[in-house]
Amino acid sequence: MSQPQTVDLPLAPPRRSDAPVLAADIVERLTYRIGKDPRVAERHDWLSATILAIRDRVIDHWMDSTRSTYEQEHKRVYYLSLEFLIGRLMRDAVSNLGLLEETRDALASLGVDLDVIAELEADAALGNGGLGRLAACFMEAMASVDIPAYGYGIRYVNGLFRQELHDGWQAELPETWLADGNPWEFPRRESSYEVGFGGTVDTVGSETDGTGRCVWRPGERVIATAFDTPIVGWRGKRVNTLRLWSARPIDPILLDAFNAGDHIGALAESNRAETLTRVLYPADANPAGQELRLRQEFFFSSASLQDILRRHLQQYDSLTNLADKVAIQLNDTHPAVAVAELVRLLTDVHRLDFAASWHIARDCFGYTNHTLLPEALESWPIPLFERLLPRHMQIVYAVNAIVLREARAAHFDEASIRSISLIDESGERRVRMGNLAFVGSHSINGVSQLHTDLMKETVFANLHRLYPDRINAKTNGITPRRWLMQCNPDLFALVRETIGDAFMDDAAKLVDLDRFADDPAFVERFSAIKRENKVKLSNLVARRLGIRLDPDALFDVQIKRIHEYKRQMMNIVEAVALYDQIRSQPDRDWVPRVKLFAGKAAPSYLAAKGIIKLINDVARVINNDPAVRGLLKIVFVPNYNVSLAEVMVPGADLSEQISTAGMEASGTGNMKFALNGALTIGTLDGANVEIRDQVGRENIVIFGMTAEEVGTRRAEGYDPASVIENSRELSQALMAIESGVFSPDDRTRHADLIRSVRERDWFMLAADFDAYAAAQRRVDGIFADKPAWHAKTVRNTAHSGWFSADRTIREYASEIWRAG
Ligand code: GPQ
Known part of the structure; x- marks a missing residue:
């Protein structure tokens, strides 16, 4: 094991967070970080200053969490998702840190109302619906149950569109959550990776003496740069990282072209790169089907895997134990191309043999399926896939050969084999991302019991027959912090007063409320709170x-x-x-x-x-x-x-x-x-x-x-x-x-x-x-x-x-x- 680069340096002492100290910190952030005189600061400045002061409290826990994962050599979980529908973060962070009252008092002492500024925070809508919101709830829950986890996704400049009604018709307007800046995020220029597209695949070395290997020479390259957002678990126990990738060009401007008068051409590469992470596709449970979408999928999958391998190698110097220390969850098929990319990185870049790479990949990956609707299953036309990802196309074919051989050995008939194949040959030939995710994962889960049962009977019937131990049910959940404590504070307080605090750490204990269901005094208060929420x-x-x-x-x-x-x-x-x-x-x-x-x-x-x-x-x-x-x-x-x-x-x-x-x-x-x-x-x-x-x-x-x-x-x-x-x-x-x-x-x-x-x-x-x-x-x-x-x-x-x-x-x- 290699040594961490910094050892034995003292940690800063944790900050005090009583209201007066917090108030002083908020004023300090306002003055020196935002550059505003408190006397002329606007509400939005107070919001930013408050977030910065809270963020500083988060950092202590964040560093502790990262260090302890490292020192104890814990397995890390990576949640790959094209969507994180996080919403506002301030109340969540403040409440999970147990600083709600202190923050309220601190702001009140400065003449600012917490509820008023909280409303001004942008609602980060980097997702469409349930799938993206699930990813956000999972991030909070992984921190709450103390799992060392990273969420990986895309830092879309424009999240899900803003909806207006014009004469009862939906109109879509751009959403600009970053317009006032995002005080939660830390740009990490040092965590940047090249991601390629297109080009050719060469074989170098000799096939016969075993030194032969493939080298992908992309025709186009962009840089993925990380932006980190800390995600605080309940009681601040652990703070995990949501790492979102932003694309930028290798050369921001082609000066030769610019000087020769081609002002637009000089910026073309830059625009092209930035387009990659500009907008979230507003498609929910139906595939977007456009080239830019496949580019987004590969871009974030590749950057995330390079980051995962770098972190692992820095700690362990070897990739043979990758699956012991790394679990990667694919949130739907959107990151399924990661299966091929990991195999490529392990074989072509890190020189493992193909069979070993393939086994490691399968041991690392798990795949969550979120729909049975046949029209929602992603697939890509072979010509497009091949042009954009020529080396991955070869890997898909190689994997397909293994899978089809196994199916034949198990005496599958031709129709079953056709349904298992990673290539859909029924019309225009296409790569089936669901099948790729399935065969590349040791676990495939549905999101409710019924959905899981139906997966076994319908879309994945034949793959289930071939690999009967892989499909399992994981019924979805929601974080009770956001969805009870924070959104319904009066009900939360009543429950607490009635059954004590145990449910705050174990939501199953809410069952203690059952015996109050027929208690008229309790019911009256419960229903009064509902009425107040209706008001x-x-x-x-x-x-x-x-x-x-x-x-x-x-x-x-x-x-x-x-x-x-x-x-x-x-x-x-x-x-x-x-x-x-x-x-x-x-x-x-x-x-x-x-x-x-x-x-x-x-x-x-x-x-x-x-x-x-x-x-x-x-x-x-x-x-x-x-x-x-x-x-x-x-x-x-x-x-x-x-x-x-x-x-x-x-x-x-x-x-x-x-x-x-x-x-x-x-x-x-x-x-x-x-x-x-x-x-x-x-x-x-x-x-x-x-x-x-x-x-x-x-x-x-x-x-x-x-x-x-x-x-x-x-x-x-x-x-x-x-x-x-x-x-x-x-x-x-x-x-x-x-x-x-x-x-x-x-x-x-x-x-x-x-x-x-x-x-x-x-x-x-x-x-x-x-x-x-x-x-x-x-x-x-x-x-x-x-x-x-x-x-x-x-x-x-x-x-x-x-x-x-x-x-x-x-x-x-x-x-x-x-x-x-
Ligand atoms: N879901 Cl495939 C989405 O929100 N978007 C999608 O693209 C797909 C599924 C939902 C699904 O419809 C809900 O039933 C689930 O509760 C949710 O994912 C989370 O699993």
């Missing part, structure tokens, strides 16, 4: 949209990406049906309801954008119809992001988790709602199944077809027209929409959307509609019986501790990574 949400809606909500109405919330399989459409059609009923039976004792929606649609996903417009069209008519007397309101809150979720989740009574069974791999929003005391209305899909098992079937409202029934129904030949004909409610609602009741300015606007339901209905809205509407009326019934409702909401909170990301991470650590 806060109402205030946000009033501020942003000028719509007034009644906080005593049932707040029914569906927030997530807009996708046909998630069936926001079924929800809004049900609203239309309910509207119809309220008008035709005005004297029934309707439960007042507010249906809240939020979510972004991929800019190229026209059906999803049509659904957003439909929701807004329906909202305008219903909200303005005096006959409804406020019994039903529809609200679409624009620009859904992590910060908005932190207000909407605590303010919800009902959580809509209504995907077509078999299509939502897990869901994680469902867990956040349950934890914050909302009831779920949902199908038996993804983690909803496990939520039912945890909270008990009497505390959740389940409806509709099971995944198996969906499959059977499809196989039998599903005919939506006859289903619609047999449902009066659904027929009328669909007719109202297609006849232009909600779009008087353009009566045929929603005709295509409705026609797709009538003619194909791939997501089986019609088949589940009556069951859904009936389930909604069951919800009304329970909501009207306040003691029954409240007892159920308490039990949802009490039994959601299992969905802590700490539990999930412990499972990954012991069963996949063998770390920690």
Whole structure:
């Protein structure tokens, strides 16, 4: 083992963090780091100064964590993800360090309100949806359960677009989270690597005497430079690193060209490099399919692996023990090319033989699959892959030969072999990234039990047959710090007062709340907090949209990406049906309801954008119809992001988790709602199944077809027209929409959307509609019986501790990574 470069130098003493010391530090940062006189400082300057002061407290723990991993030779976990949907970090860091009150007091002594400046922090949206948010929750949880871990991703200059509604249509605007600087990050110019593209592959040395090897000579090269963000675990126990790569050119400007008058050409290379890490693809569960995307994938995979190997070699001088000290988790197939890149680095650069490299790679990698939707599985046309990554193409073929040989030895038939192959030969030849990730990993996990079972039966059936020990389930989790303690401080305080502090370190202990579910005094306080959170949400809606909500109405919330399989459409059609009923039976004792929606649609996903417009069209008519007397309101809150979720989740009574069974791999929003005391209305899909098992079937409202029934129904030949004909409610609602009741300015606007339901209905809205509407009326019934409702909401909170990301991470650590 080589020695660390710096030994026995004393560490700076940890800083004191009582309010006066913190206040002095904040003023010092403001003055000397930001260069502002406190008397003229603006709120944003106070925010930056506060973050810098907090960041300094983080650094002590950060260095301790790094040193102890090194000294104790712990295995390191590397989480490779093209997305980290982190949101704001200040409250998270302050709260995990246990400095919330001190910071509040320090700022108050300076005449600054913590809550006001916290709102100004940019919401880092380097992700699309659940997959990216999971990566962020995992980063926090890995630090909390003391796993030495690094997250690797891309430092996009523009994260997920900002959504505005223009006349009810989604408009996309660039998001500029770095505009005011990012005080959290540390640029690391010294951690820079070259990443190549294109070019040729040469063989050097002699094939016969064993010195022969391949050398890739890229035609194009860029530099990847690291930016580090510290991620603080609960109680500041450990601080891990989120390392995001930014691309820059080797030559920022070609001076010869510039001097010769070619000003644009002189900067072409620079622009090309910087384009690489400019924007996040807004594609969620459907592949972007463009060359730039493959370049992004390879760029961050290669830089990360070079960094991992450098760190390992610096400590151990040898790569033969790599898999003992390194676990690399692939977050979906986006970094799957890392499998080929690691083999290349080990063989071509570090001169291991191919078989050894291949085994080491497989022992290092684990792959998490996040969807079964066939159209979502990534694959790249061979000509593109070969042109951009010629050496990796050879490696893919070499690996494929091994895999196909194993399949033949196991007597697989030709059809099975075709499905296992890394090359899809069914049309234009393509590299299948899912198969590459699978064969290059010792563990392949699904994100809920149901999703894992279906993986074995569907997409990976033949690979599972060939490698039966690899697929395993790791049900997703969420960090209870952000999703309870921070977003719902009043509920957090009540729980603490009621059952003590143990749940703060072990969320499963929330179960101690169960016995208070029928205690009227407790329930009254629990429900008062929910009401207060609903008031806060109402205030946000009033501020942003000028719509007034009644906080005593049932707040029914569906927030997530807009996708046909998630069936926001079924929800809004049900609203239309309910509207119809309220008008035709005005004297029934309707439960007042507010249906809240939020979510972004991929800019190229026209059906999803049509659904957003439909929701807004329906909202305008219903909200303005005096006959409804406020019994039903529809609200679409624009620009859904992590910060908005932190207000909407605590303010919800009902959580809509209504995907077509078999299509939502897990869901994680469902867990956040349950934890914050909302009831779920949902199908038996993804983690909803496990939520039912945890909270008990009497505390959740389940409806509709099971995944198996969906499959059977499809196989039998599903005919939506006859289903619609047999449902009066659904027929009328669909007719109202297609006849232009909600779009008087353009009566045929929603005709295509409705026609797709009538003619194909791939997501089986019609088949589940009556069951859904009936389930909604069951919800009304329970909501009207306040003691029954409240007892159920308490039990949802009490039994959601299992969905802590700490539990999930412990499972990954012991069963996949063998770390920690
Ligand atoms: N998910 Cl493939 C995404 O958010 N984006 C994606 O590209 C893919 C999956 C989601 C998935 O739809 C949810 O069911 C999961 O809960 C989430 O990943 C995290 O596993």
